[in-house]
Amino acid sequence: xxxxxxxxxxxxxxxxxxxxxxxxxxxxxxxxxxxxxxxxxxxxxxxxxxxxxxxxxxxxxxxxxxxxxxxxxxxxxxxxxxxxxxxxxxxxxxxxxxxxxxxxxxxxxxxxxxxxxxxxxxxxxxxxxxxxxxxxxxxxxxxxxxxxxxxxxxxxxxxxxxxxxxxxxxxxxxxxxxxxxxxxxxxxxxxxxxxxxxxxxxxxxxxxxxxxxxxxxxxxxxxxxxxxxxxxxxxxxxxxxxxxxxxxxxxxxxxxxxxxxxxxxxxxxxxxxxxxxxxxxxxxxxxxxxxxxxxxxxxxxxxxxxxxxxxxxxxxxxxxxxxxxxxxxxxxxxxxxxxxxxxxxxxxxxxxxxxxxxxxxxxxxxxxxxxxxxxxxxxxxxxxxxxxxxxxxxxxxxxxxxxxxxxxxxxxxxxxxxxxxxxxxxxxxxxxxxxxxxxxxxxxxxxxxxxxxxxxxxxxxxxxxxxxxxxxxxxxxxxxxxxxxxxxxxxxxxxxxxxxxxxxxxxxxxxxxxxxxx
Amino acid sequence: xxxxxxxxxxxxxxxxxxxxxxxxxxxxxxxxxxxxxxxxxxxxxxxxxxxxxxxxxxxxxxxxxxxxxxxxxxxxxxxxxxxxxxxxxxxxxxxxxxxxxxxxxxxxxxxxxxxxxxxxxxxxxxxxxxxxxxxxxxxxxxxxxxxxxxxxxxxxxxxxxxxxxxxxxxxxxxxxxxxxxxxxxxxxxxxxxxxxxxxxxxxxxxxxxxxxxxxxxxxxxxxxxxxxxxxxxxxxxxxxxxxxxxxxxxxxxxxxxxxxxxxxxxxxxxxxxxxxxxxxxxxxxxxxxxxxxxxxxxxxxxxxxxxxxxxxxxxxxxxxxxxxxxxxxxxxxxxxxxxxxxxxxxxxxxxxxxxxxxxxxxxxxxxxxxxxxxxxxxxxxxxxxxxxxxxxxxxxxxxxxxxxxxxxxxxxxxxxxxxxxxxxxxxxxxxxxxxxxxxxxxxxxxxxxxxxxxxx
Numbered sequence: 001x002x003x004x005x006x007x008x009x010x011x012x013x014x015x016x017x018x019x020x021x022x023x024x025x026x027x028x029x030x031x032x033x034x035x036x037x038x039x040x041x042x043x044x045x046x047x048x049x050x051x052x053x054x055x056x057x058x059x060x061x062x063x064x065x066x067x068x069x070x071x072x073x074x075x076x077x078x079x080x081x082x083x084x085x086x087x088x089x090x091x092x093x094x095x096x097x098x099x100x101x102x103x104x105x106x107x108x109x110x111x112x113x114x115x116x117x118x119x120x121x122x123x124x125x126x127x128x129x130x131x132x133x134x135x136x137x138x139x140x141x142x143x144x145x146x147x148x149x150x151x152x153x154x155x156x157x158x159x160x161x162x163x164x165x166x167x168x169x170x171x172x173x174x175x176x177x178x179x180x181x182x183x184x185x186x187x188x189x190x191x192x193x194x195x196x197x198x199x200x201x202x203x204x205x206x207x208x209x210x211x212x213x214x215x216x217x218x219x220x221x222x223x224x225x226x227x228x229x230x231x232x233x234x235x236x237x238x239x240x241x242x243x244x245x246x247x248x249x250x251x252x253x254x255x256x257x258x259x260x261x262x263x264x265x266x267x268x269x270x271x272x273x274x275x276x277x278x279x280x281x282x283x284x285x286x287x288x289x290x291x292x293x294x295x296x297x298x299x300x301x302x303x304x305x306x307x308x309x310x311x312x313x314x315x316x317x318x319x320x321x322x323x324x325x326x327x328x329x330x331x332x333x334x335x336x337x338x339x340x341x342x343x344x345x346x347x348x349x350x351x352x353x354x355x356x357x358x359x360x361x362x363x364x365x366x367x368x369x370x371x372x373x374x375x376x377x378x379x380x381x382x383x384x385x386x387x388x389x390x391x392x393x394x395x396x397x398x399x400x401x402x403x404x405x406x407x408x409x410x411x412x413x414x415x416x417x418x419x420x421x422x423x424x425x426x427x428x429x430x431x432x433x434x435x436x437x438x439x440x441x442x443x444x445x446x447x448x449x450x451x452x453x454x455x456x457x458x459x460x461x462x463x464x465x466x467x468x469x470x471x472x473x474x475x476x477x478x479x480x481x482x483x484x485x486x487x488x489x490x491x492x493x494x495x496x497x498x499x500x501x502x503x504x505x506x507x508x509x510x511x512x513x514x515x516x517x518x
Numbered sequence: 519x520x521x522x523x524x525x526x527x528x529x530x531x532x533x534x535x536x537x538x539x540x541x542x543x544x545x546x547x548x549x550x551x552x553x554x555x556x557x558x559x560x561x562x563x564x565x566x567x568x569x570x571x572x573x574x575x576x577x578x579x580x581x582x583x584x585x586x587x588x589x590x591x592x593x594x595x596x597x598x599x600x601x602x603x604x605x606x607x608x609x610x611x612x613x614x615x616x617x618x619x620x621x622x623x624x625x626x627x628x629x630x631x632x633x634x635x636x637x638x639x640x641x642x643x644x645x646x647x648x649x650x651x652x653x654x655x656x657x658x659x660x661x662x663x664x665x666x667x668x669x670x671x672x673x674x675x676x677x678x679x680x681x682x683x684x685x686x687x688x689x690x691x692x693x694x695x696x697x698x699x700x701x702x703x704x705x706x707x708x709x710x711x712x713x714x715x716x717x718x719x720x721x722x723x724x725x726x727x728x729x730x731x732x733x734x735x736x737x738x739x740x741x742x743x744x745x746x747x748x749x750x751x752x753x754x755x756x757x758x759x760x761x762x763x764x765x766x767x768x769x770x771x772x773x774x775x776x777x778x779x780x781x782x783x784x785x786x787x788x789x790x791x792x793x794x795x796x797x798x799x800x801x802x803x804x805x806x807x808x809x810x811x812x813x814x815x816x817x818x819x820x821x822x823x824x825x826x827x828x829x830x831x832x833x834x835x836x837x838x839x840x841x842x843x844x845x846x847x848x849x850x851x852x853x854x855x856x857x858x859x860x861x862x863x864x865x866x867x868x869x870x871x872x873x874x875x876x877x878x879x880x881x882x883x884x885x886x887x888x889x890x891x892x893x894x895x896x897x898x899x900x901x902x903x904x905x906x907x908x909x910x911x912x913x914x915x916x917x918x919x920x921x922x923x924x925x926x927x928x929x930x931x932x933x934x935x936x937x938x939x940x941x942x943x944x945x946x947x948x949x950x951x952x953x954x955x956x957x958x959x960x961x962x963x964x965x966x967x968x969x970x971x972x973x974x
Contacts, residue, residue, distance in 0.1 A: 068739060070679060138630050158613055160613055165930075168583040193666060296570050368815050
């Protein structure tokens with residue numbers, strides 16, 4: 001399905017999102033592949049049960065053999081028989097800074113991935129297309145690192161107390177003022193973990209008697225936060241505004257399910273960039289709907305803050321909207337700022353309420369000081385307040401890399417999901433065997449990629465996901481593209497039937513964001 | 519071949535009836551949605567939601583944080599005043615230890631600050647693997663797993679094993695992180711009175727009789743007991759030997775939360791299992807956070823590989839979250855080194871705890887809650903004024919008096935509406951290895967003075 005939408009002036013520039021349909025033959029072959037694997041799985045389980053094959057799982061203690069089994073056998077069927085075969089594609093240990101090039105520790109397995117041994121050799125200079133390093137702030141030298149080193153020697157690594165007790169350092173106050181300025185909101189609050197920001201603050205905002213409308217493909221932290229809050233959850237189709245509007249209308253007209261009482265409040269949960277699909281939320285339409293139906297919007301900008309928009313201020317900046325229209329702006333510092341933690345920004349009443357009632361402020365340790373300093377320095381760099389144009393250059397470099405990489409992959413004939421401007425590029429693999437093969441072949445050619453399969457994605461839609469970075473130079477991208485082309489031919493991954501005609505390579509300049517035609 | 523006339527007429531009527539049914543309007547059984555679209559518009563216009571958040575009064579005690587300028591170490595500058603720190607959980611004084619800072623600096627120069635990815639996607643550093651190995655070796659278990667946030671450790675560990683339909687017996691005074699983990703797991707929660715083994719046994723017996731009614735279900739219902747080594751809310755320890763007996767008698771697994779007792783109890787700081795001399799394999803899962811004794815950030819779980827390995831795919835805080843920044847992991851490794859090299863600090867800490875516990879007895883108006891060797895005590899009002907708000911105000915005045923005279927204290931903070939069993943308001947006193955005997959005595963006498971002037 002191809003959407004190129006101008007939608008009556010809500011969008012100031014074209015919104016190109018594509019999710020090409022799975023070719024029928026490929027879908028059938030994928031199911032056949034999974035069927036064969038399942039059959040073999042049953043066979044191996046049978047052999048293991050009858051001791052024909054050695055069982056290499058860890059097992060329960062002798063003294064506790066008569067306890068109720070901790071895991072159901074079937075729960076782990078997928079784990080034992082499918083995941084274990086390609087387990088070497090994940091949890092790859094690295095031993096250098098996760099920048100554009102990374103060093104990996106080599107590991108081998110002599111028993112088909114049940115155990116790994118480290119050979120001691122280090123594979124150097126692998127092009128890193130898996131780390132969330134959008135603006136290239138994962139560096140081991142430079143202003144950010146020096147500032148963090150100074151704060152580390154002054155403050156130490158830990159904090160040993162919660163925000164409300166004795167853990168509120170002056171650094172935290174400085175950070176929060178800066179974040180509020182960066183986002184263009186009245187006030188902000190920072191937390192120690194991005195996942196926990198969602199799972200601990202959504203329950204503080206909504207409770208029983210409220211309604212949460214959440215996108216189909218929301219992240220696990222949003223789903224957990226919604227569940228813990230006790231509110232009613234309704235799911236709308238991914239990025240589908242008609243589905244959302246229908247749910248909103250029904251909710252207000254019919255009220256709560258059995259008592260028919262009106263809802264106390266309605267909260268819409270969306271993400272800026274969805275990391276598995278590479279799609280960008282249709283924010284202008286969501287805001288229009290939110291205003292029409294008087295609901296509240298919670299925007300999770302984990303991947304989009306710093307990575308989208310001409311000034312790097314995220315998806316609100318990308319669409320040219322007013323940050324005050326979004327009630328709760330949440331994001332993380334892990335991806336574009338090269339640090340750790342999360343934040344929530346919004347009106348002063350909201351942040352005052354969260355400072356008093358957020359679970360994280362009362363029970364969880366605050367951010368570590370060197371991490372705070374890294375965020376402060378990198379944020380000032382992006383805003384241009386450190387006196388250089390490094391930040392702006394990086395934002396532009398990322399946008400250029402994104403456009404170039406996506407266009408070249410589409411020209412080669414791969415199926416690429418998602419929006420043209422999103423730095424998360426999913427390349428469809430579909431078949432289970434290709435998941436492992438793609439990861440291994442790319443590693444042989446010194447390129448590190450991330451492959452994802454079930455259960456993070458639907459069962460036939462396994463994919464390889466590239467995360468572009470401002471630290472990638474054009475040469476690195478060209479090398480990577482050459483290798484991807486080779487592997488694509490080797491594994492027959494070029495499924496696309498809508499080949500793009502290769503365009504002339506145009507240089508990227510400041511006018512690119514003002515153009516409305518490509 | 520002629521059919522009889524009545525047959526033809528009957529069939530003709532049937533055909534006409536079918537045609538009528540096909541073309542008539544559908545008959546809805548539900549009465550809903552006879553609303554016209556105009557009425558729907560009106561309803562949408564009329565509906566007024568509550569404000570997103572209620573407004574918080576300016577003087578709310580939890581709104582105005584203490585601002586600490588500079589590092590929260592032994593001498594701490596709170597709101598501009600230099601005080602001796604009796605409020606941060608820096609039990610072993612490792613927060614500003616030079617060796618720890620140097621190790622973190624070296625790691626910063628090698629890896630930068632953030633890891634830019636979860637453990638599964640190029641976020642596993644050799645530092646993480648080393649820390650996991652060291653923790654497993656220190657605690658003498660097979661394997662350990664690291665989380666990047668202390669709160670998320672136990673809150674992700676419990677739902678990984680306990681699902682809907684399973685039964686968890688948990689102590690009333692357990693901390694908030696455990697409560698959130700239990701809520702996320704959707705299991706049946708049975709609370710037993712704090713440290714009351716008779717109450718727990720009663721609940722277990724009740725469960726046993728339930729099981730006999732339905733043995734098929736009982737065979738697949740997992741049971742767990744969740745307890746803390748040293749309770750944060752009451753400062754006392756759980757009776758672990760009795761729990762082990764109950765475990766084998768009723769076939770229940772034990773999850774032990776050792777955030778406060780790791781690095782405090784036991785001859786070498788291995789926690790409550792070393793304190794009681796229990797074989798560590800008898801405990802199914804030990805979870806602790808590294809934010810207290812190890813003065814870093816994050817948490818870990820340790821136990822047998824059979825149990826811990828499961829969390830690598832089903833622990834939500836592990837799979838879906840970025841990994842711990844390497845500099846914090848390096849700081850934790852160095853802190854572990856120091857703990858292993860100086861096993862006498864645990865004795866020194868215990869000595870100081872006992873000293874101040876004795877010194878704080880007999881303050882008029884305040885009672886000490888906590889064991890004598892617990893490094894965190896609570897001072898509660900002997901007689902409550904009747905309303906929690908007033909109690910909190912009184913305690914705040916005591917705390918302010920002490921802060922003005924150079925001892926930094928804090929009240930224990932809770933979320934009043936969310937806690938299952940809300941503890942009484944109290945002042946938290948934390949003892950660290952760095953406090954000298956004079957400072958301990960000064961704190962005790964200052965608290966006596968404050969209690970005298972405020973409460974009498």
